[in-house]
Amino acid sequence: MGRKYKFIVLFVLALATFPKEMFSQFYNGHQLRFGKNRVQYNDLYWEYYRFPRYDTYFYLDGKNLARYASKVIDEELKNMEDFFSHSLDSRIIFLIYNKHSEFKQSNIGLVSGSEETNLGGSAKIINNKVFIYYEGDHRKFVKQIRAAIAEVLFIDIMFGGNFRQRVSSSALLTVPDWYYKGLISYLTEDWNFEIENKIKDALENGKLRKFNHLKDEEAVIAGHAIWYFISKNYGSGVIPNILYLTRINKNVESGFYMCWD
Template sequence: MKKIFFISFLFVSIAGFSQFYNGLQMNFGKNRIQYNNFVWQYYRDSKVDVYFYQNGEALAKEALMIVKRKLPELTYFFQYDLQQRIIILVYNKLTDFRQSNIGLITGDLQYNIGGVTQVLGNKIFVYFDGNREQFETEITKSLAQIFINEMVYGTDFKTRMANSTLIAFPEWYLKGLISYISTEWNTDIDNQVRDGILSGRYEKFNSLIGDEATYAGHSIWNYIAIKYGKQVIPNIVYLTKVSKNIDAGFMYVIGTSLKYLSYDWLNFYDEWYYKQEQLRVMPTGNFILKKSKKNTVYQQLKINPVYPNLVTYQTNQKGKVKIWLQDIKTGKKKRIYRKGHTLEQITDYSNPVLCWHPQGDILTFTNEYQGKVWLNLYDIKTKKLERRELTDIQKVLDYDYSPDGFQIIMSVVSHGHSDISIYSMVGASFEKITDDAADDLSPHFIENGKKIIFSSNRSSNTLIANTDSLITPNNIF
C-alpha cells in the first residue's frame, strides 16, 4: 500500500550531510546557484520511496508505477533480488535538476555545475522532458544500473572498493549493458551503430568513451542475445564477478573469448549494414551548411514564411546554445542569441524552441532561464529583442502561430503532463485544450486557423479532463 508523506523542511536547506557516494560527504540539494525552493513530499511503497515537489505529484505516481512494474522484470532477468531500498527523486524538468548538487563528489562547492549524475548508490535522480516513454526509459536505465552495481560491486563500501580495484570494466561493457536492458533497438541506435561500424571507429571498441561506448556496447550485447540467447547475459555478468576477469566470463558461458567474439560481432554488423548501404540513395541539392563543427548538434531549422531565402536554426555544443539567421542564397549568417557554456553535464536539447511569426519579421523562441519559462520576440529589421514570462507552465515543447499572429498553439508541460494550450499574445494568458495523462505534441493550426492538429499517444480520440489514470498512453503517436 502506498502512502504519502509531507516533509516540512526544504531539502535545499539541510545543514547536515548525507553519505552518497564512495564514502564522501555531500551537501544534499545545496548548489552554487538555485532559483527555486523545493518543498518535498514523498510516496512510500514496500521497496521504494519516490520524492517530488510542487506540480510533480503526477510524475511521482507514474514513477512509482514504473518501478513496481520494472522491478519484478529485472529481478527475473538477473535472477537477483536487490538488497537496498530504492529512493527516487523526481524533478519536473532538467533545469530544476541542474539546480541540485547531484554528481558532486568533492567538498569543493565552487566547481559544482549540477545535473551530471543520475544514479548514486541506491538513489535515482530523474527529470521529465515532456516524453513519457523517455521518462520510463530513464527510470528503467537507472534501475538496471543499480542491479548491475549491486551484482558486480556489492552493497557496502568496503566490498565496493575491493571489487572496483579487482575488476576494471571497459566503458562499453556496463554502459552498453544498461542501455541494452533499458532501451529497445531503435532507429537512433541503429544509425549510431551503422556509422560506428562502417567508419571503422568500433574496431578499437575497448578505447571508446561516452555515447560511442554506450552504442557500441549496446550492439555487442544485442549480438550476444541474437546468437546465444538473452538468458546468457546475466550468467556472463555473474561469472565475470566470480572470476574477476571479463574474458573468463565470456569464455565460461559462451565458449569464446572476447577477442574472437569481437571479430564475429564486427563481421555480423558489417555484412548487415553493407547490404543496406548498397540500396541507399543520397538526396540531391545543395547543403545549407558547407561544414559542421565537431560535437555540435544542428537542429530547429525553420524557413521564413515570407522571405524563403531566410532560415533560422540553432546549434548546441554540449550546452553552449546559439541561434542563427542565414541567407541560404548568399550564405551569409548572423548569430542573434547565445546562452550557456560547454560543460560536462547532461545537455538539454529541448530548448530553445524556434518559430517564425506569420508576417515574417519576428523570430520567436522560447527558453528556460533562472527557473522560469520565457517567450522571446526578435525583430529581424530593428534587431531588438523583447521577452515575456510564460507563467503556470514548466516547459514548452513545440508551438505554432495562428495565421493572424494573435494566438499561439503550444505543447507545454504543466503539472507533469504534456498538454495542448492556446496562448493569447494580447491577453498573455493560456487556454487549455487537453488536460490528461497522454503526451500531446507537435500542434499546428490548419484550415486558416479554424482547427488544430497534433500528435498524441492517447488510446482513443476522447479528451478527458484532469486525470492521471483514465487514459493509458501507449507510446504510439
Template sequence: MNFFQSLRRLAAGPLREAGYWVLLLLLAGAAVLPARAQTAQEPFGRVRIQYKKFNWEEFSTQNFNVYFYAGGEASARRTAEYAEQELQRITALVGYFPYSKTTLMLYNSVGDLRQSNIGLPVANAVNGGEAQLAKQTKVQVAFTGRQTDFKRELSFQITQVLLNDMLYGGSLREVLQSNYMLQLPDWFVSGASAYAAEGWSIDMDAYMRDMVRQYPSGNRTAQFFTRNPRLAGHSIWNYIAERYGYGTVQNVLNLTRITRDVEVGISSSLNVPYKVFLRNWVSYYRDINTGGALATLVVPAEANRLSSRNKRGLDVFSQPVFSPDGQHLAYAVNEQGRYHVVIANRDGSHRHTLLQGGYRTPDQQVETRLPVLAWRGNAQLAVAEMQQGRMTLHVHDATRTVLIGRLRGRCACATRPPFSRPTTRCLI
C-alpha cells in the first residue's frame, strides 16, 4: 500500500469526521469575529476647523478661573473684575451660590470663538453627558466690538452656568440623573438668564408687542414659545418680577429645583394654577401694548417689504448701505453663519447675490458684523469678510459677480471702511 492509498483511507474514516469538526469551528469563528469587530468600532468625533493656534494663559480670582491668549490680557483683567461684581448681583437674585469656581474662556473675536470645540454634540450617551457638563460649567465669550453687548452676553452665560449648577448639579452623575428626572422647557433657564442679565429689554418688549399684534385674542400660548423660546421666557420672568415682586424669582427657581416640575414650582410659588398663570401673562402684555400711545404706532406697509425671505425667523439682515447716487442698495443676509451679499434697486427689484460665504452653525454664536460693505463709486462694492480665520478685503463689480481686487492680511474692519475721494484709497 503506497502513501496515497493510506491517505485516502484516512480521509474516508476518522480524518473525515475530524475535518467536519474543524470546518464547523472555522465557520463559527468567522461568524463571531465580525460581531466582535462591530462592537469594537468607535465613530470618529466631530471637531471644528482651527486656523490658528491658541496659546492659553490663566489667572484666578475668588470665584473664576480666567483663560485668555495673546492680545487679550488687559480685557481679561477687566472682565474678571466685572464678573465678580455680576456674580454677587446674580446670586442675590436667584438665591444660590456656586460651590466651585467657574471657568471663563475669553476670545478676542467671534471668529476665534467659532473655532472652539467645547460643547460639540456627540452621539454617544456617556460622552454626551460629559460634553453637556463641560458646556454647563464653562463660559465662552467673544468680544464683539461693543462693551454693552459683551457685558450682557457675559452676564447671561454666568447666570446660565449658575442655574444649570443649581438645577442639575455640578458632577457628571448628578447631571445624568437630573436629565432623567428633571425635564425643563427651553424657555425656563434661557429666559431666566436673559432676565438676570438685562431685566426689561427692548428686544423682549418688541417681541411680545409683535406677538400680541399677531394673536390679539385667544388663550393659546404655544405659538409664543415656538418662535423664540428665549425671548418668551424672558417676558415670563419679567412678568413674574413686575406682578409678584422681585423676590418671587428665587422662590420659583428653588421650588422648581425641589419639586422637579416647572408647573408645580410656578403654581405653588404664585398660588395660581399654571394654565391661569399663562393666560394672565399673555393678558398682561396685551393690555400694555393696546392702549395709550402704543395704540397709535403704525406698522410698516407690507408693500414696502424688500425681501420675502426669513419666514422661519433664522435670517439676520445687516449692513444696509446705499450707493452714492442712491439708486442701489447692498445688504448682507446671515442664516446661522452662512451669509449672502445681495444688491438690489432701491425699490427692491432686480435683486441678485453678489457673493456668499461662511457655513451654518446652529449651536454657535454668529458674527453679524461681518461682512462689512462699502461702495466704491456706483459700480463697485468693497466687502470685508473673514476667511480661514483671517480678515480679507475684496472689491467686486456690483453689476456682475466679478472680483476686481483682493487684499488679505492682518487687517481689521470694525466699521464700514470709507473710501477717499476720488475713490482710490480705502481706510481699514
C-alpha cells in the first residue's frame, strides 16, 4: 500500500475501536430563472428579509419560518466562518420552501452542470443561492442550514469566490466524495453511536476497500470518521490548514501530510 493512503486506513481502523431587517419583494416567475424544462405547478410570490450579509426569501405562510431561519443563519454563518478562519465576501441568498413537496415542484431541479454546485446534503446550491425546505422538524431544518453554510464556505475556500474561478479550479483539483461530503457531515452532526456503528459495519463488510471511489453513504460516514479522527488527535484547528494545502497543491494527500508527518 502506498504511503499516501496509509493515513486513511489508520484513521478509519482507529475509529473502529472507539439586526433589523429591511423588507422587499419580487415575483419568482418573472425575475428569477433557476431551472430549465420543468413545469412550475404554482407560481410563487416571493418576499424577503434583507440582512447585511444575506437575504432570506419566503412566500405565502412562510414569514415565521423565514424569521426563524434568519436567526439560525446568523449564528451558523459566524460559527462556520470562525471554524474555517475564512469570511465570505459575497452575499448569500436563501430561498426557503415551506414543504419538501413544494421544493420538488419548483423549477430549480434541472440546471446545467456549469451552473449548479451541490456537494452533498439536502440543500441545493447554485452559485450564491441556497435552496432549503422545511420537513416539519426544526432540528432537521437547522441541520440543513448548517450543512448548506458549511458547503458554501467549502466551495469558496477550495474553488474560489466567483464562477470563473470555480470552473478553472475545479478543472485542476479533484476532491473525492469522502473528503468533502465527510467534512460537511462532520461539521453538521456530532459523532454518535449511529455513525460509529455504520463505520464498523462498513469495515467488517469490506465496503471501504476502494476508498477514493466511495459514493453515497459510505463516502459520508468514512469521511466523517477521518475528519473526526483528525480533530480528536490533532485538533480541529488543523482542518483549515489541510484545506489550504490541498487547494494550493491541487492534491488531496498533500494536505494530510502535515498531520501524518
